[in-house]
Amino acid sequence: MTVRTPGAATAPTEARRSGDPADVVRALDLLAGRRLVVLSGAGLSTDSGIPDYRGPGAPARTPMTYQELVSGPAAQQRYWARSHLGWGRMRSAEPNAGHRALAALDPDLLITQNVDGLHERAGSRRVVALHGRISEVVCLGCRETTPRAALHARMDALNPGWAQAQGEAETRPDGDVDLDDTAGFVVPACATCGGVLKPDVVFFGENVPAPRVQRCFDAVDALGDEGALLVVGSSLTVMSGLRFVRRAAKAGTPVVIANRGVTRGDDLATYAVDVGCTEFLTALL
Template identity: 45%
Template structure:
């Protein structure tokens, strides 16, 4: 089936690539959903709960003490390097990722829109100052030594499955600039993707020959909207992923299985595009 991918890209060389959590599982970062698109664990924190409830923020940041180092230390895998190779050869017009791990950039990808933000930054909800996540993480670790001995299974996006403890004892670090509320600079569930990111991505999609979905079930509307738009524009859609996607009926090509097994040989086999 790799030949089917090569033929698809060769016929549609200006790709709009949309990536999801399946791209990063080989880097040790868990994904949210199973092959049927269902939650593997409890849904992640909701934006409204984080903003309005101190208890939610205490639970989030306490679990982050365990989960964030996994994200911070993750490195690109063969999927990221294959996508970078496609860009280098001239086949990627724009890559839009639903991931917040910045692994595409670490792999050398240049044209990336971080649709849901970036987890390596923390933003103040009051003064909007940006801080390095590693710095805030260390401050919270220093202020909460009693939590240092806890261990838990890593969960997606810097979370951990830490349960059954008293989170009310956790001291949440405030903004070093103004004392305001800190939040990872990512779009939590229940929040909206900034319009300028969506508009920029849609502009790129309109100029593309095809949409290539990699490692996403598309169950979240913020990603699925690009498939809907592509279908309305009669832009072909291919997907490389495991299991069901929300856009299955819209796909021109679906490769179901190990993403790298399809993408890596395909990216290697395609010749560089000749500049016009």
């Protein structure tokens, strides 16, 4: 367990994690009654049947980068064939008890690195989808945004029997599947301008829009030492999430990390506990 004095801007120490029930209770006690900003990651959606990126036992992932996606039709065919199958499965996922507990807790701001939209479906009101939402599609030409469901229907019509033929492919956390043979899949263009389509999510190689990041920084800054930043289900491997932990710790705001496995922010946390997201959030509620 990592323990720092709440509100102290001390130098980070070597991280130690704990799943001891007493340590979990201490973390819960710290959070109780405080204003909260919550940062959630893929680990929160595993209880909804969506695999995570870096949890215990998770296989290595190599997501397609933005630069690869725009490199030409072959990459776009490979991406959309996989994503078409993954979306067909992901859209049937339901919010779990952890999502519902967060909606009931109603933090000052819920920053999610997830693109599955389950926080919104659970009823959370103040949500920043840091990496966008896979339920929407954007044209890289005219920038028109359209519902993913409409594109899904177009792809079904252009590729009859495709989903049934590839039914055994393993689902991946990016909203796609593990599939090598994508030859023959027909990728539609933008219905308005004929441009290239992509999910309205932030790919590796893209930046999170600056106004989106600033809204999150403002919420973290407003916490002071009387609020707390809670991280659930994120390894904080990428800077898009870790920067908020660094911001809070530098300001002396208590940070609690609840995650299965070590995270990149453990040495900055007031408490870092090895516990399931749903278990921790329902106990906090």
